[in-house]
Amino acid sequence: MRGLKKQRRIQIIVVAFVALALSTGLVGYAMRDGINFFRSPSQIAEAPPAPTETFRIGGLVEAGSLQRGQGETIRFNVTDGGATVPVSFTGVLPDLFAENQGMIGTGQLVDGVFVAKEILAKHDESYMPKEVVDALKEQGVYRHMEEDTAPSGT
Structure with a gap:
């Protein structure tokens, strides 16, 4: 009787592990195009x-x-202070x-030009996406709005 309980517990643990691995694999497979x-x-x-990578x-x-x-085609350059990439966007x-x-x-980047499918802009005068702020800080060109408007020398 005692050996049967131990065997049953091991079977449950193995089934749970297989289910967890399978569900993790399915979630990863489903998200591969969304990341x-x-x-x-x-x-x-x-x-x-x-050229085939979406980023x-x-x-x-x-x-x-x-x-x-x-x-509706718009062209512009996007920069982080260290480099500039030409962008082409068709839409509003x-x-x-x-x-x-x-x-x-x-x-996607096609022949050196970033062909955008979607463009997002800041939503107020102080907002900037975290990724952009981090990239600008790495380049040493980021200045926070409060630093620009702070009174000096008082």
């Missing part, structure tokens, strides 16, 4: 991703680079999209 890695323009310049790019829209083409830009403002785009 987009973030890259800064400097990271793209150092090691360009494959996110973030940085500041470079001043003077915004060009509206025929139809968010209302708050502007030069010298933070943005994140999702798409």
Whole structure:
């Protein structure tokens, strides 16, 4: 009787482990297309991703680079202070999209141009995506809004 209980416990543990492994594998398989890695323009310049890889790019829209083409195609450059990547987007830009403002785009790098499928812009004057802030801090060009408006020398 005692050996039967021990055998039953081992069977339950093995079945639970197999179920856990199977469910983890299924979740990973389901999410493989939904995971987009973030890259800064400097990271793209150092090691360009494959043309088939979908990823996110973030940085500041470079001043003077915004060009509206025929139809809904818009071209601009995104920079993190260390490197600049040209971006092409066909569609309607968010209302708050502007030069010298933070943005994140999702798409693919094709022949050195980031072809965006989606563009997200900051939602108020102090917001910037965490990934963009981290990338700008690495480059040494990030300055927080409070630092710009703080009174000096009092």
